[in-house]
Amino acid sequence: MRPLDESETTQVFEKLFKFTGNNLKNIVESPSHEGPDQTPGRYCFRLHKNRVYYVSESLVKRATNIKRENLVALGTNIGKFTKSGKFHLTIQALNLLAANAKHKVWLKPTSEMSFLYGNDVIKGGLGRITDNINAYDGVVVFSMSDVALGFGIAAKSTQDCRKMDPNGLVVIRQADTGEYLRNQEDL
Amino acid sequence: MGDDDQQHGGYQIDLGNLTAFDPHHQFSSVPDSREDLVKECIAHGTKLIQAVADALFNLPSTEDASGPIVSLPPPSTKLPREKPLPKPKPPTKWEVFAKKKGIQNRKKDKLVYDEQTSSWKRRHGYDRVNDDNDIPIIEAKMTDEPGVDPFAKRRSEKKQRVDKQEKNCLHNLKEASKVGALPSHVQLAATALPITGTQAAPRKVSKDELQNVAGMAATSTASGGKFDKKLAGEKPPKHDKKYRKFLPVVEGSGMGSLEKQQSDKILNKLMSKNSHEIFNVGKAVDMYNAKSDKKRRNQQGKSSSTSSKLKVKNSPYKNKPTKKSSTKGKSK
Numbered sequence: 391m392r393p394l395d396e397s398e399t400t401q402v403f404e405k406l407f408k409f410t411g412n413n414l415k416n417i418v419e420s421p422s423h424e425g426p427d428q429t430p431g432r433y434c435f436r437l438h439k440n441r442v443y444y445v446s447e448s449l450v451k452r453a454t455n456i457k458r459e460n461l462v463a464l465g466t467n468i469g470k471f472t473k474s475g476k477f478h479l480t481i482q483a484l485n486l487l488a489a490n491a492k493h494k495v496w497l498k499p500t501s502e503m504s505f506l507y508g509n510d511v512i513k514g515g516l517g518r519i520t521d522n523i524n525a526y527d528g529v530v531v532f533s534m535s536d537v538a539l540g541f542g543i544a545a546k547s548t549q550d551c552r553k554m555d556p557n558g559l560v561v562i563r564q565a566d567t568g569e570y571l572r573n574q575e576d577l
Numbered sequence: 578m579g580d581d582d583q584q585h586g587g588y589q590i591d592l593g594n595l596t597a598f599d600p601h602h603q604f605s606s607v608p609d610s611r612e613d614l615v616k617e618c619i620a621h622g623t624k625l626i627q628a629v630a631d632a633l634f635n636l637p638s639t640e641d642a643s644g645p646i647v648s649l650p651p652p653s654t655k656l657p658r659e660k661p662l663p664k665p666k667p668p669t670k671w672e673v674f675a676k677k678k679g680i681q682n683r684k685k686d687k688l689v690y691d692e693q694t695s696s697w698k699r700r701h702g703y704d705r706v707n708d709d710n711d712i713p714i715i716e717a718k719m720t721d722e723p724g725v726d727p728f729a730k731r732r733s734e735k736k737q738r739v740d741k742q743e744k745n746c747l748h749n750l751k752e753a754s755k756v757g758a759l760p761s762h763v764q765l766a767a768t769a770l771p772i773t774g775t776q777a778a779p780r781k782v783s784k785d786e787l788q789n790v791a792g793m794a795a796t797s798t799a800s801g802g803k804f805d806k807k808l809a810g811e812k813p814p815k816h817d818k819k820y821r822k823f824l825p826v827v828e829g830s831g832m833g834s835l836e837k838q839q840s841d842k843i844l845n846k847l848m849s850k851n852s853h854e855i856f857n858v859g860k861a862v863d864m865y866n867a868k869s870d871k872k873r874r875n876q877q878g879k880s881s882s883t884s885s886k887l888k889v890k891n892s893p894y895k896n897k898p899t900k901k902s903s904t905k906g907k908s909k
Binding site for chain 2: 391392393395396399400404411415432434436450451454
């Protein structure tokens with residue numbers, strides 16, 4: 391386990407920024423009330439076996455007592471670095487992103503299942519969509535009852551979405567909660 | 578027969594170098610332009626080449642598959658030396674001794690008759706005549722001490738003789754190099770000495786350079802020089818075990834100040850890069866305030882300069898909010 395170095399931190403922050411925008415500040419500087427200490431510490435990012443974890447300070451301190459080989463995970467896994475050094479967000483980051491998302495998309499109940507099976511969102515399944523989304527922005531997908539289902543990349547801006555035909559792609563899926571069942575081994 | 582140097586039409590032809598010279602050529606009138614001069618020279622040159630070709634075909638030729646072959650005679654023009662004459666080398670130590678004693682150099686045969694095997698063996702090399710290693714028994718003399726190995730003694734004596742010879746050889750070369758008469762193959766090998774004719778001074782290598790080169794040489798083994806025996810006084814290689822430096826995992830109680838700084842720096846960079854407010858809001862507000870103050874001050878100035886006749890008649894019964902504000906401005 392080690393903290394991220396500069397280039398790695400920039401990569402992680404940039405990926406998060408795509409989804410949260412200026413709310414990134416909340417993620418990085420949010421006080422954490424875990425642990426027995428009175429003064430709340432902050433959350434920090436740690437790298438362990440190419441996976442990036444979002445942990446509170448108190449937890450990190452205690453986790454140093456575990457051997458590196460025996461440590462499996464700590465805090466929340468938000469993503470991992472690939473063999474060629476690129477950073478990908480995984481589904482476990484959903485809670486964090488959903489709380490601080492800048493662009494949201496709500497799905498109709500009929501197309502929820504399709505999304506959870508791993509398909510992209512088409513315009514016909516779109517319920518609501520926040521304004522001023524640009525193309526290729528990060529977007530968090532919710533159901534109509536405001537349950538976070540996953541996240542992805544907006545294929546078109548909000549204006550274009552309105553003009554599109556009902557079978558066009560709106561959101562390219564990157565991760566969904568169905569992955570907890572499909573890719574149990576990878577997580 | 579003198580066909581090397583044929584006087585063919587007044588030209589001197591040197592077939593060894595395939596050239597022809599016209600020693601009697603004069604320009605009747607020097608042409609004005611360069612092109613005319615070139616033309617004339619080419620015209621005359623063709624005549625000379627024709628002479629060379631004639632001479633070539635006059636030589637006795639042998640037939641070959643690709644045509645007649647002629648062997649050219651040796652060249653007749655004497656070209657100057659490229660390098661200076663070699664200096665006479667000084668006599669070696671043996672030569673001096675031999676001259677003093679009057680020893681003549683006798684030619685030796687390659688094969689020598691060996692009495693023991695009654696056959697002709699070579700003098701030097703494989704299976705030679707008086708090979709030191711072939712002696713099976715050495716008889717002990719009265720002068721020999723017990724405990725001395727005669728074979729080992731012979732070997733050491735030979736080694737001594739060889740070393741002495743090497744020393745003499747080196748001394749002779751040094752004497753020769755003093756005069757400047759080193760044999761060329763030795764000169765090329767000895768890069769420390771300047772080659773005759775050039776004035777290249779030997780370059781002094783600095784301590785840092787030597788250290789650098791020594792380090793490079795030490796690590797250029799199959800395992801990076803890790804397992805080589807170190808000489809006495811050789812310092813260990815400079816590289817520490819760590820090749821990358823990371824921030825400490827836990828500093829104090831969780832996140833350290835360094836890490837906080839780093840993440841904040843990156844956060845700010847990212848935010849400012851993507852924020853669409855290009856102007857500084859605080860500065861804009863200040864500028865606006867200053868501008869409005871200036872405007873108000875100018876207005877008061879203008880109003881005081883006009884004559885009292887043109888001024889608006891102030892009725893004492895009316896409310897005068899303007900005057901109040903102007904006084905406010907003046908007090909500022």
